[in-house]
Amino acid sequence: MTITSGRFGAAFALLTVGAGTACSGSVGGEPTEVEVPAATEVTYHPCDGLPAEAIRKAKLDVRPPIPLDLEDPKSLGCIYLSHEPGGGVTISATDRTIGTLETSDRFVTLDEVRVAGRRTLVQDFPDTRSCLVSVEITPGVLDFQVGYGSNETFTTPAAACDQAMKVVNTLAPYFPEHL
Numbered sequence: 001m002t003i004t005s006g007r008f009g010a011a012f013a014l015l016t017v018g019a020g021t022a023c024s025g026s027v028g029g030e031p032t033e034v035e036v037p038a039a040t041e042v043t044y045h046p047c048d049g050l051p052a053e054a055i056r057k058a059k060l061d062v063r064p065p066i067p068l069d070l071e072d073p074k075s076l077g078c079i080y081l082s083h084e085p086g087g088g089v090t091i092s093a094t095d096r097t098i099g100t101l102e103t104s105d106r107f108v109t110l111d112e113v114r115v116a117g118r119r120t121l122v123q124d125f126p127d128t129r130s131c132l133v134s135v136e137i138t139p140g141v142l143d144f145q146v147g148y149g150s151n152e153t154f155t156t157p158a159a160a161c162d163q164a165m166k167v168v169n170t171l172a173p174y175f176p177e178h179l
Contacts (some may be wrong), residue, residue, distance in 0.1 A: 005080040014072050040139050045079035046091040046161040050171060058170040059084045068092070077143075087153040088144065089167050093179040095140040108133065110161060122165065124157040131160035133168050146170050 040119040049064050055062050058080075064079035068090060077092030098119055101107055107123040110131075114120060129149045133139040144167055148160035 012026045015046050016103055029169045033178055040095070041177045042074060042076055042095050044093045044137075044176045045076045045078070046142070046144075047076075047087065049176055050091075050174055054171055054174040055080065057166045059090065060167070065091075075143075080083065085163070086098055087163075090143075090145040092143045092145070093137075094143060095179075096134075097140060098134060101132075101141065110157070111145050116175055117176070120168070122161050124161070131157055131164045132165040133161065134174075135168060135175065137175060137177075140179055142175065142179060 026104055044080055047067055052062050059105040061080050063081070065080045068077040068079055070077070073094065073096065075092045075094040077094075077109040079088055079090050081088040098121060101121055102109060103121065105119075106127060107131065109121055109123050110114055111122040112120070113122065115135055121132075121134045122130045123134070125132045125145070128145075128147070129152075130145050130147045135144075144164045146154065146160040146164040146167075148154040152160075154160040154163060
């Protein structure tokens, strides 16, 4: 597991896309149409993509979140702390699919719902003693993770999932069109 800076990766991606665009065109001076492939790489970062107003509405701490970017599997994430109730939520944009999560033996699916018209899985993640709510947004999912256990604010998966769903529903109007 490698932790990297999402800002560097996003800047490099933009630089690469810009360089490819600058080099397209025809030799004879007439412009040519360049077909742009569908986005398959996650570039949305929840540390930067959610406005302070949304964070406040979700009763999360408006101070800058703690970045938590992972390289394998790729995940752009951050930890938002909360005082009401104590604890917090980890929000991550990842290229995993709902199908991958549904068939994984690492998760126990508790519910499947729609949030803002998007397919959403509510799962217990026993290995990390947390609830994982995954909202399908192309090309992957936006994950919301809340812990539970004797040393946590929430002591059961149901309580952690209830809190995660409150955050998801509050932030739903601010979800990006693409990750």
